[in-house]
Amino acid sequence: MQATHPIGVFDSGYGGLTVFKSIADKLPQYDYIYLGDNGRAPYGNRSFETVHEYTLECVEWFFKMGCPLVVLACNTASAKALRTIQQQDLPHMEDPSKRVLGVIRPTAEVIGNYTKTRHVGVLGTKGTINSGSYEIEISNQFPDIEVHQQACPIWVPLIENGEHNSEGADFFIKKYLDELITKAPQIDTVLLACTHYPIIIDKIKSHLPENIKVVAQGDIVADSLEHYLQRHSEMESRLTKNSTMQFFTTDDANDFNAHASAFFGRPVQSNHLAI
Known part of the structure; x- marks a missing residue:
């Protein structure tokens, strides 16, 4: 099988699906992986340290799945973890050319x-x-x-x-x-x-x-991602374009599927991820 290099889209739960919907509608040609960390949601009241720990674990999983670019479609993760990941974690990773973007x-x-x-x-x-x-x-x-x-x-x-x-x-x-x-x-x-x-x-x-x-925020983030890829051809050229979507959740997949369509606007079939 030919390796894919999708765009990763992350949220603590379902909410990021509203952003992912806008991204997928605007840029349907790319491959995508969505992960909802429902098993540890909500992030909103957790400490900076905990949100950073959880978000970094998920970002590292995306990288292992072949994603060179990850979008934190989560305001709490963007607020509490993004800067530390960008400035302190990414430079020390095996491939520091990978990127993590937020919504703020x-x-x-x-x-x-x-x-x-x-x-x-x-x-x-x-x-x-x-x-x-x-x-x-x-x-x-x-x-x-x-x-x-x-x-x-x-x-x-x-x-x-x-x-x-x-x-x-x-x-x-x-x-x-x-x-x-x-x-x-x-x-x-x-x-x-x-x-x-x-x-x-x-x-x-x-x-x-x-x-x-x-x-x-959905359309705003989708427009921003499109402009980012236009400006960064070195990243855009790494992404595979087969119009595929995969969904993962750290909680029960059937429960995730039952709720996700309300956020994504179409049926979703997810897989459970133990993290």
């Missing part, structure tokens, strides 16, 4: 195109919000934008347990949005800084004033 910088690079008031709300897990990564990256790109953050710790459990369409979910969706708007009424743009949140984007929009734009 691509989003920060374009968020200024959406806001007129220069006040942006960021909704995310506690881990992402407490890391301050979005404040730092957006400030680097657009010093004139004021970032207002809001942690939404209940949203991911609601989504992962299939309770996001319940009346109870509406209470918690409205609760966090009201807190954000109360402390920063100037906001005209809200960024969904968690890949799970597009699943409830319609509910989020329904509890916000009509003048506020709600920005999801």
